[in-house]
Amino acid sequence: MKNGFISVALILAVPFVFLTGCGGTSPSPGFSVEKEKHTEGTLYLNHNNKNSLEHIIEKAAANSGWDITKFKSDRVIAERVDGDTTYSTTLKLFERDRCIEFENGSDTSDSDVSDLRDAIEDEAEKSSSNSH
Numbered sequence: 001m002k003n004g005f006i007s008v009a010l011i012l013a014v015p016f017v018f019l020t021g022c023g024g025t026s027p028s029p030g031f032s033v034e035k036e037k038h039t040e041g042t043l044y045l046n047h048n049n050k051n052s053l054e055h056i057i058e059k060a061a062a063n064s065g066w067d068i069t070k071f072k073s074d075r076v077i078a079e080r081v082d083g084d085t086t087y088s089t090t091l092k093l094f095e096r097d098r099c100i101e102f103e104n105g106s107d108t109s110d111s112d113v114s115d116l117r118d119a120i121e122d123e124a125e126k127s128s129s130n131s132h
Contacts, residue, residue: 041110043100043117045124053093053100056127060119078116087112 045053054076061068061078069077071090079088088105100120102113 038094038097038099039101039103041102043102043120045098045100045121046128048128051124051127053095053098056123057091057093057100057120059127060123061116063123064115064119066116066119078113080116089113089116 045056054070057076057078058068060066066078066080069079071077074093076091076093077088078091079086081087085107087108089108090103090105092101092103094100102110102117104110104113
């Protein structure tokens with residue numbers, strides 16, 4: 001009888017443990033679990049800006065000498081020619097998270113695209129302040 005009681009108790013306790021999970025605390029309000037998914041160097045924009053990321057990138061690129069080619073529904077390729085050198089980066093857009101990941105071409109460094117990053121941040125800030 002004692003073994004039967006222990007078996008029933010275990011059968012009832014095991015699902016309870018799995019359903020409730022660990023005893024840790026939940027993330028604090030404002031903490032984004034999504035940020036952990038993105039690569040280092042991801043550009044995060046203000047959530048108050050309602051313009052699409054693609055629109056912001058296109059305007060910023062036009063103002064900073066970069067050409068934009070739509071690649072996929074969530075990616076664009078940015079290219080700039082400087083003499084005999086071509087710089088390129090693929091920008092992956094995350095509308096929900098309001099961020100952009102940069103994947104530079106093999107001959108392109110972060111410093112080569114810093115002017116594009118700065119232009120995107122400036123354009124996002126400018127269009128965000130215009131929308132209020």
